[in-house]
Amino acid sequence: MFSGLREKVGQVLVPGDEFSLEVQETLSLTEPLKPEKVLLGPGLKRRGDRKLLVVKSGVLRHKQPHVFWVENHQRRYVPAKGETVIGIITVKSGDVFKLDFGGSEQASLSYLAFEGATKRNRPNVQVGDLVFAQFIVANQHMEPELVCVDSAGRANGLGVFGAGGLLFSVSLGLVRRLLRPRSDVLSDLQKLFPCELVVGMNGRLWVKASSVQQTLIICNLLQSCETMTTAQRQQLFRRAAQGAL
Amino acid sequence: MSDSKLSKNLLRMKFMQRGLDAETRKQLEEDERRIISDEHWYLDLPELRARENLILEEQSLVSCEDLKYGRFSFKGFNPEVEKLMVTMNPKEEEEERQEEEVSRMQTDVTDEEMALRYESLVGSMRKKFTRKKNQVSEEGDTERVSLKRDQASEEGDTKRVSLKRDQASEEGDTERVSRKRDQASEEGDTKRVFLKPQD
Numbered sequence: 278m279f280s281g282l283r284e285k286v287g288q289v290l291v292p293g294d295e296f297s298l299e300v301q302e303t304l305s306l307t308e309p310l311k312p313e314k315v316l317l318g319p320g321l322k323r324r325g326d327r328k329l330l331v332v333k334s335g336v337l338r339h340k341q342p343h344v345f346w347v348e349n350h351q352r353r354y355v356p357a358k359g360e361t362v363i364g365i366i367t368v369k370s371g372d373v374f375k376l377d378f379g380g381s382e383q384a385s386l387s388y389l390a391f392e393g394a395t396k397r398n399r400p401n402v403q404v405g406d407l408v409f410a411q412f413i414v415a416n417q418h419m420e421p422e423l424v425c426v427d428s429a430g431r432a433n434g435l436g437v438f439g440a441g442g443l444l445f446s447v448s449l450g451l452v453r454r455l456l457r458p459r460s461d462v463l464s465d466l467q468k469l470f471p472c473e474l475v476v477g478m479n480g481r482l483w484v485k486a487s488s489v490q491q492t493l494i495i496c497n498l499l500q501s502c503e504t505m506t507t508a509q510r511q512q513l514f515r516r517a518a519q520g521a522l
Numbered sequence: 523m524s525d526s527k528l529s530k531n532l533l534r535m536k537f538m539q540r541g542l543d544a545e546t547r548k549q550l551e552e553d554e555r556r557i558i559s560d561e562h563w564y565l566d567l568p569e570l571r572a573r574e575n576l577i578l579e580e581q582s583l584v585s586c587e588d589l590k591y592g593r594f595s596f597k598g599f600n601p602e603v604e605k606l607m608v609t610m611n612p613k614e615e616e617e618e619r620q621e622e623e624v625s626r627m628q629t630d631v632t633d634e635e636m637a638l639r640y641e642s643l644v645g646s647m648r649k650k651f652t653r654k655k656n657q658v659s660e661e662g663d664t665e666r667v668s669l670k671r672d673q674a675s676e677e678g679d680t681k682r683v684s685l686k687r688d689q690a691s692e693e694g695d696t697e698r699v700s701r702k703r704d705q706a707s708e709e710g711d712t713k714r715v716f717l718k719p720q721d
Binding site for chain 1: 576577578579580581582583584585586587588589590591592593594595596597598599600603606609610
């Protein structure tokens with residue numbers, strides 16, 4: 278049905294491009310008519326009943342069986358439900374913490390949303406701490422809310438994390454490249470030094486290695502990965518592994 | 523006291539229903555259910571089928587691109603995070619296939635062993651229940667030897683262990699009689715020992 282959309286996979290689209298749902302020209306009498314569903318990711322919006330509108334400029338991507346989205350370059354993060362981000366605690370007031378995650382307003386995090394937290398047993402969180410949390414409310418009409426616990430009440434790595442290390446910000450595209458299933462940037466990084474890395478989808482990365490110098494090296498490598506081709510990046514990583522940097 | 527003098531609610535109580543058989547009980551239950559469902563209100567409208575929306579919107583990229591879990595640890599820097607990486611990330615298909623192959627290899631070996639065990643067990647069980655005239659002593663000897671040699675744990679071993687300890691038997695009192703006479707017992711011997719006093 279969306280053959281027009283399928284043709285454009287891999288091409289650049291600009292906001293304002295429209296695609297319309299086609300009616301099936303040949304109806305088969307033997308098979309029942311199965312309406313084909315389409316899942317639109319970020320960058321594509323529905324307009325009316327059978328039309329699609331592109332709202333971001335970028336490259337159209339496709340995943341089987343019927344997922345489409347537009348991949349673009351962006352540094353500003355817009356919160357979405359279910360995404361894990363790194364936030365910095367700014368205010369600790371009563372029952373709620375306020376976190377800065379780089380969005381248009383601060384998100385709230387209840388003190389009960391930690392593993393094993395009760396009214397008497399409060400979590401040990403101070404202003405300025407780094408928190409790895411997940412959005413449960415994130416839309417344009419309400420204040421975003423974060424939690425550090427999953428639906429079963431387990432932390433699963435969410436919550437306040439590590440002392441030391443370095444927090445820096447990158448573009449959202451690099452974050453997606455790092456978190457992809459078979460990411461080559463990550464596999465190159467794996468071979469370097471022993472280190473710990475926390476990736477927030479709001480474009481924030483936190484790195485900790487055994488020495489300050491190694492931490493800075495990793496930070497610089499990741500920040501320069503954005504503007505390098507694959508060959509350049511691999512050469513740079515090789516130099517870093519040899520200790521030339 | 524006849525049934526007509528007792529009230530309906532009294533008859534519906536648990537202690538009055540114990541005397542009834544299953545059929546009447548079911549009948550009463552069905553009648554009750556029918557009365558209750560009749561009292562439910564429902565809308566008498568024609569069936570409306572909601573128009574299925576073909577186009578769904580999704581805000582997050584996590585499901586579009588199958589993004590992984592956000593915490594990483596390399597070369598054992600933080601062992602807890604390494605454990606989290608294993609549990610939180612969806613398992614890849616290749617790894618699953620490899621695990622299946624490994625487990626299949628293990629079960630292949632035990633399947634063959636199971637077949638061997640079963641052969642010997644079936645024969646010995648059959649002999650246990652045949653009369654003294656029909657027993658064939660040679661087969662019993664070889665099976666006794668094979669059973670003695672096999673030390674891997676299966677039903678024979680567990681039986682031997684339980685027999686030694688003289689606990690509640692899986693196969694009834696017949697074996698317990700033989701147990702007292704024979705410590706290293708198995709089906710061939712027990713049958714012969716068991717049949718002696720009956721003759």
